Amino acid sequence: MADLQDLKEITGETTEAVEVAVEDRKPVVDELGRTYATGKRKDAVARVWIKPGTGTITVNGRDQEVYFARPTLRLVVGQPFDVTERVGQYDVVCTVKGGGLSGQAGAVKHGISKALQLAEPELRGVLKAAGFLTRDARVVERKKFGRAKARRSFQFSKR
Known part of the structure; x- marks a missing residue:
């Protein structure tokens, strides 16, 4: 074939x-003109709503610059808009729980990507090629018994 x-x-x-x-x-849009998606990364789960607007991003009721103080985290959150050339066209409101700031930023990025794809289905190819629609399954390895951490052994003493 x-x-x-x-x-x-x-x-x-x-x-x-x-x-x-x-x-x-x-497009999947609710009665208020919003598109909803859930993003996940490590232990963080982000619930993301996007709607056409001026480009403001609100995380847990706070502005993006306040919540994600590090510029690298803000860069991660904005990547889906940069790749699809939609910077400043959508307002984002999201709530995020669990994990640390890095995992939360990744979860918000995943949620924004999924919501963008639902709002504009023709963007799916661009987002998928960039790898933003794939859930990053890497999580922290659990601690094993008889070990100091997940893989580290206790210090060896000859005497």
């Missing part, structure tokens, strides 16, 4: 049916 024509011969369907399925996605 080299292309869609071969698929047509196998299934007996036309190629238009396959192409329409990709473009069939519709």
